[in-house]
Amino acid sequence: MKKTLIVAAVAASFATAASAQSSVTLYGLVDAGFTYVNNVQAPASADYYKTNSWGVTGGNVQMSRWGLRGKEDLGGGMAAIFTLENGFDVSNGSSVDSRQFTRQAYVGLSTQAGTLTLGRQTDAVADYLGPVSATGSWGGTYFAHPGDMDNLDGNAFRVNNSVKFVSANYAGLSFAGAYAFSNAAGGFANNRAYSLGAGYANGPFKLGAAYTQANGFNANSTGAITEGVVTSPAVAAVQRTERMRVFGAGGSFSAGAMTFGLLWTQTREDNNSYDPYSDIVNNYEVNGRYALTPALSLGAAYTFTNRKLSFDGATGRARYHQFGLQTDYALSKRTDIYAEGVVQIASSPDERVNPYAGISGAPLSSSSRQVLVTTGIRHRF
Secondary structure, three states: OHHHHHHHHHHHHHHHHHHHHEEEEEEEEEEEEEEEEEEEEOOOOOOOOEEEEEEEEEOOOOOEEEEEEEEEEEEOOEEEEEEEEEEEEOOOOEEOOOOOOOOEEEEEEEEOOEEEEEEEEOOHHHHHOHHHOOOOOOOOHHHOOHHHOOOOOOOOOOEEEEEEEEEOOEOOEEEEEEEEOOOOOOOOOOOEEEEEEEEEEEOOEEEEEEEEEEEOOOOOOOOOOOOOOOOOHHHHHHHHOOEEEEEEEEEEEEEOOEEEEEEEEEEEEEOOOOOOEEEEEEEEEEEEEEEOOOOEEEEEEEEEEEEEEEEOOEEEEEEEEEEEEEEEEEOOOOEEEEEEEEEEEEEOOOOOOOOOOOOOOOOOEOOOEEEEEEEEEEEEO
16 A cells, blocks of 8 residues: 555656646637728628628637647757647637638747747748737737738738748847748649748837748648738739738837837739739838826827739729727736727729728728727637
């Protein structure tokens, strides 16, 4: 009996030591509220082509999600790490798509020099430019640039089959690089992607620059990008793009309770295999956030978007002005309530072009103007 107790005690001590060196964390976020959108395009069968919509919506600021994050200490400053994260719509309980883990799924090693991971991950544009933008920091879904073509919030697409290295922080400087395989037999360059980025954060300053290129994306179900790069039907023609390039630079500065940010991105799609096609979109953003109290904050952002589209020998231009305002109140460290308003106005210097507004994450407008108002609650765990 004594031997049994001794063995059990020794086994328990080993289990305690093992658990101290490894961990698995369940985490998540749930975001839901009420949203009103005007000038919504109704189906052709509806009595009125132009209508308004309102109702319960999920992911108004951030997409609802749950995930598992694990780490095992391997000694010598090395650790095995993994992340599995799924996104869902809390308004109806459905998953974002058919994937088991829609947002992230990767495994790798962490060392003092940085991390090396393999799987489904974000690109450098989302990693380094997102944090200095409104959509990638405090504004969320509806503050994304028109069409979300630069993917600053990471909602437009994630990169499959990727090998990614993120450096350690060297006196505020870090950098990252990733390559995503097509996984297509006999088509190495068909739906592959690569991405590079660097950032600097020191005191009140934060700077970032990044570049992402995808060749033949959405060409097969096994490739690097299988979602399509836009959320708005207004730019659905991009689905036929053979090459997509996104690059930009930005920075933010904090002074006391105020944070101010500037950002520029350019998205270029070209080399259409069906018809001559190119699309160049420049976004210029200024944003700011002020903490009125430790719990209450007010944020505002403005984006000017200039788009030039060439298709089958014809050229058209469109311009978008987007204004966003948000107030957020923290009920606790994990729970907050919010209210947002976004206005988008589309125009064109070309008489033959009649652009439609389309706030990211909302139904396409039936006119050149659209207004969205949302309020809700967000809880993190």
